[in-house]
Amino acid sequence: xxxxxxxxxxxxxxxxxxxxxxxxxxxxxxxxxxxxxxxxxxxxxxxxxxxxxxxxxxxxxxxxxxxxxxxxxxxxxxxxxxxxxxxxxxxxxxxxxxxxxxxxxxxxxxxxxxxxxxxxxxxxxxxxxxxxxxxxxxxxxxxxxxxxxxxxxxxxxxxxxxxxxxxxxxxxxxxxxxxxxxxxxxxxxxxxxxxxxxxxxxxxxxxxxxxxxxxxxxxxxxxxxxxxxxxxxxxxxxxxxxxxxxxxxxxxxxxxxxxxxxxxxxxxxxxxxxxxxxxxxxxxxxxxxxxxxxxxxxxxxxxxxxxxxxxxxxxx
Amino acid sequence: xxxxxxxxxxxxxxxxxxxxxxxxxxxxxxxxxxxxxxxxxxxxxxxxxxxxxxxxxxxxxxxxxxxxxxxxxxxxxxxxxxxxxxxxxxxxxxxxxxxxxxxxxxxxxxxxxxxxxxxxxxxxxxxxxxxxxxxxxxxxxxxxxxxxxxxxxxxxxxxxxxxxxxxxxxxxxxxxxxxxxxxxxxxxxxxxxxxxxxxxxxxxxxxxxxxxxxxxxxxxxxxxxxxxxxxxxxxxxxxxxxxxxxxxxxxxxxxxxxxxxxxxxxxxxxxxxxxxxxxxxxxxxxxxxxxx
Numbered sequence: 001x002x003x004x005x006x007x008x009x010x011x012x013x014x015x016x017x018x019x020x021x022x023x024x025x026x027x028x029x030x031x032x033x034x035x036x037x038x039x040x041x042x043x044x045x046x047x048x049x050x051x052x053x054x055x056x057x058x059x060x061x062x063x064x065x066x067x068x069x070x071x072x073x074x075x076x077x078x079x080x081x082x083x084x085x086x087x088x089x090x091x092x093x094x095x096x097x098x099x100x101x102x103x104x105x106x107x108x109x110x111x112x113x114x115x116x117x118x119x120x121x122x123x124x125x126x127x128x129x130x131x132x133x134x135x136x137x138x139x140x141x142x143x144x145x146x147x148x149x150x151x152x153x154x155x156x157x158x159x160x161x162x163x164x165x166x167x168x169x170x171x172x173x174x175x176x177x178x179x180x181x182x183x184x185x186x187x188x189x190x191x192x193x194x195x196x197x198x199x200x201x202x203x204x205x206x207x208x209x210x211x212x213x214x215x216x217x218x219x220x221x222x223x224x225x226x227x228x229x230x231x232x233x234x235x236x237x238x239x240x241x242x243x244x245x246x247x248x249x250x251x252x253x254x255x256x257x258x259x260x261x262x263x264x265x266x267x268x269x270x271x272x273x274x275x276x277x278x279x280x281x282x283x284x285x286x287x288x289x290x291x292x293x294x295x296x297x298x299x300x301x302x303x304x305x306x307x308x309x310x311x312x313x314x315x316x
Numbered sequence: 317x318x319x320x321x322x323x324x325x326x327x328x329x330x331x332x333x334x335x336x337x338x339x340x341x342x343x344x345x346x347x348x349x350x351x352x353x354x355x356x357x358x359x360x361x362x363x364x365x366x367x368x369x370x371x372x373x374x375x376x377x378x379x380x381x382x383x384x385x386x387x388x389x390x391x392x393x394x395x396x397x398x399x400x401x402x403x404x405x406x407x408x409x410x411x412x413x414x415x416x417x418x419x420x421x422x423x424x425x426x427x428x429x430x431x432x433x434x435x436x437x438x439x440x441x442x443x444x445x446x447x448x449x450x451x452x453x454x455x456x457x458x459x460x461x462x463x464x465x466x467x468x469x470x471x472x473x474x475x476x477x478x479x480x481x482x483x484x485x486x487x488x489x490x491x492x493x494x495x496x497x498x499x500x501x502x503x504x505x506x507x508x509x510x511x512x513x514x515x516x517x518x519x520x521x522x523x524x525x526x527x528x529x530x531x532x533x534x535x536x537x538x539x540x541x542x543x544x545x546x547x548x549x550x551x552x553x554x555x556x557x558x559x560x561x562x563x564x565x566x567x568x569x570x571x572x573x574x575x576x577x578x579x580x581x582x583x584x585x586x587x588x589x590x591x592x593x594x595x596x597x598x599x600x601x602x603x604x605x606x607x608x
Contacts, residue, residue: 253451284455
């Protein structure tokens with residue numbers, strides 16, 4: 001197991017290096033001379049040249065990459081060109097806010113998704129199953145931004161129960177009531193994968209011989225569902241939850257825009273609009289690293305819960 | 317005690333269920349997609365106004381006989397814009413999927429057929445692409461240039477290349493050991509002939525299923541990119557962009573956002589139903605399950 005994790009960590013490190021090259025390469029060919037943008041519209045060539053020299057923009061590309069990469073490794077993500085502040089603290093702040101939203105939504109997706117999937121499987125072809133299936137079908141079909149706007153219309157404008165966006169007073173972090181609508185939007189958009197998969201794998205395990213045997217032993221149906229079927233049915237769900245992290249990151253970018261939520265997604269869009277290279281590079285690299293780590297965690301959990309897979313040891 | 321009886325009763329109920337459900341999904345999905353395609357094709361002729369025709373006197377008017385879906389902040393007819401948006405949305409979904417097929421299928425065929433270092437290198441490259449969350453890769457590609465609808469389509473196409481490469485490769489791996497491929501090899505056929513004339517005709521069903529899944533993903537991703545300002549640009553009537561432009565007026569004129577948003581939902585539901593119906597009807601695994 002440890003060998004497997006180490007091997008995967010190594011692979012992630014490799015992927016992140018390739019990715020940093022890719023991110024750096026792509027941002028190098030971005031249009032718009034950064035020095036011109038900083039100097040403003042009426043800058044003289046001297047001023048532009050001075051800025052170029054200061055930022056090291058005339059150095060060969062590999063020197064620039066090395067300067068950036070070694071900075072990242074020592075925790076220095078560079079200086080934002082537009083905000084004229086170090087990128088590190090900006091990203092940390094935004095990442096924290098995004099993380100709160102992401103973790104909350106992810107927990108809702110996991111808990112509600114599995115619960116709905118189990119209910120649908122146990123009540124197969126009955127009203128509850130059909131209702132859940134329609135509900136989740138809508139979930140995958142409605143784009144997050146539209147669902148978010150509908151929620152704002154209903155709960156913020158007409159009912160006036162919840163704020164329509166923002167995070168309240170930044171001094172207190174993120175207030176809970178500002179999280180409800182964004183988290184509900186993300187949950188609705190993502191829940192279908194989990195609940196559908198849980199349903200189908202529950203149905204499969206319910207047909208298996210060991211569930212039949214457990215019933216034949218005379219165990220109560222609730223125990224059979226919880227202890228025998230659910231445990232085995234959850235394995236594929238773990239994998240789909242990992243895939244959902246990717247969708248979650250995509251959803252967060254959109255949802256943060258809808259709800260004017262100052263997280264990493266909005267920071268990245270802001271950076272792209274303003275061509276703030278250091279900010280773009282750092283935010284994409286951080287998001288990719290989070291994504292890789294989430295996938296690793298999912299694989300390790302999968303191996304941990306599945307007695308049939310034991311990495312790094314010969315099978316018996 | 318009840319359980320075994322339910323178990324034995326299941327095949328019949330399931331058979332009748334699926335028999336009745338498959339055509340229904342296919343029919344509803346097919347109908348929605350057909351209507352959409354027709355509306356999209358005829359949009360320039362059936363739209364009551366030009367999609368970019370502005371009128372300062374008619375700003376933010378609620379739905380009425382003249383403007384069924386109302387007007388937006390520039391007095392443009394929301395119905396006409398939504399109709400024209402259908403073209404963009406379908407083009408985006410189908411165009412991006414075609415791009416990922418054109419790039420992904422040859423790579424997958426080659427990787428599965430040649431194996432060795434080429435396969436290894438390609439698959440590692442795909443791993444790197446897959447390590448980006450989809451929207452990030454799209455944003456990274458679009459960040460390079462001024463965003464336009466077409467660049468968004470290309471970016472989405474590239475985002476879904478790894479999925480196509482993987483599925484094509486795995487089907488190819490299964491086929492390579494078949495006798496007719498070995499025979500072609502012995503005959504001395506060119507690699508190109510073997511890949512495209514021997515393997516591809518036998519490999520396409522699972523690839524087509526994967527591609528049909530990608531269409532709605534592509535439509536949704538495209539709308540999301542337009543919504544955050546990285547896809548279609550004003551005055552385009554792309555649905556994602558329309559919803560994004562309607563955001564400041566959602567209080568006073570919700571119809572501007574609701575019309576394209578609902579159109580989008582209907583489109584995605586229609587294509588999903590059609591895809592599910594097709595999969596259930598075509599997938600041999602499901603067929604045997606049903607027969608059991």
